[in-house]
Structures are given as C-alpha cells and as structure tokens.
Amino acid sequence: xxxxxxxxxxxxxxxxxxxxxxxxxxxxxxxxxxxxxxxxxxxxxxxxxxxxxxxxxxxxxxxxxxxxxxxxxxxxxxxxxxxxxxxxxxxxxxxxxxxxxxxxxxxxxxxxxxxxxxxxxxxxxxxxxxxxxxxxxxxxxxxxxx
Numbered sequence: 001x002x003x004x005x006x007x008x009x010x011x012x013x014x015x016x017x018x019x020x021x022x023x024x025x026x027x028x029x030x031x032x033x034x035x036x037x038x039x040x041x042x043x044x045x046x047x048x049x050x051x052x053x054x055x056x057x058x059x060x061x062x063x064x065x066x067x068x069x070x071x072x073x074x075x076x077x078x079x080x081x082x083x084x085x086x087x088x089x090x091x092x093x094x095x096x097x098x099x100x101x102x103x104x105x106x107x108x109x110x111x112x113x114x115x116x117x118x119x120x121x122x123x124x125x126x127x128x129x130x131x132x133x134x135x136x137x138x139x140x141x142x143x144x145x146x
Contacts, residue, residue, distance in 0.1 A: 015079035017092040020048030044092035082116030
C-alpha cells in the first residue's frame, strides 16, 4: 500500500506473524474503538495477513519488503514486542525488519509477550493480553484526539 501524500488520516500499521491472532485481536479492538485512522495489516506470512484483513484492516501486505517499505510511512506501529528484536517470533522477524521498525519515525506501541525471550521490568504478568490491547487502543485514541 502506498499512502497518498494528500491523505490527512493517520495510519496505524499492525504487525503480526504466525497465525495472526494477536493482530486480529488488535484490529478488532481498534475498530470497536472507532478510531479515525487507516489500519494497515502487515503479516510476516500470508496466513497472518489474511486473518488480520478479515478482522477489518483497510489494507494489507505480506513479508519483509512490505514491512520495510511501510514502516517509515506509518504514524503508529502496533505489534508484539518481538517485532523490534531480530530473529524473534520463531525467526519470522529478520534483522532488516526489526531495524526498519526500530528506526521508523512513527510511535511504536509494543505489546509485551513472554514468548520472545524479552523480559520487561515493571510489566505485570497479571495483566492479560486483552487488557494490554485495550491499553493500546486507549492510548491511540488519546494520541489521535490530541
């Protein structure tokens, strides 16, 4: 997806891999929140992309080049914390993908997951994935309304 230069709506890029379940949940929550933004789903594989597209993404693309191309254009990038760690998500995140996300100018909104061998001090294990996604949607609403 090439974002139009004249488009004033913000773009939220949702990244996921494997089965796309986390990305689906994020997109469904963002749609439920009624945010005035374009949602771009980027899957590390076609299965994840398809799941996120069916969840309500405005557009979608798959793979390393799609992620790298769109990361610098997105206003917000939402996904599991592993998306900024090379070779995470069972190897689905290449070093180039992690670098593109990490260096992108948009706001990175990371969902802590304990599956990526990353421990984040101060993040409660008692907070369920649904609560983490709700927190992301709430923060996006705050930022989009600012």
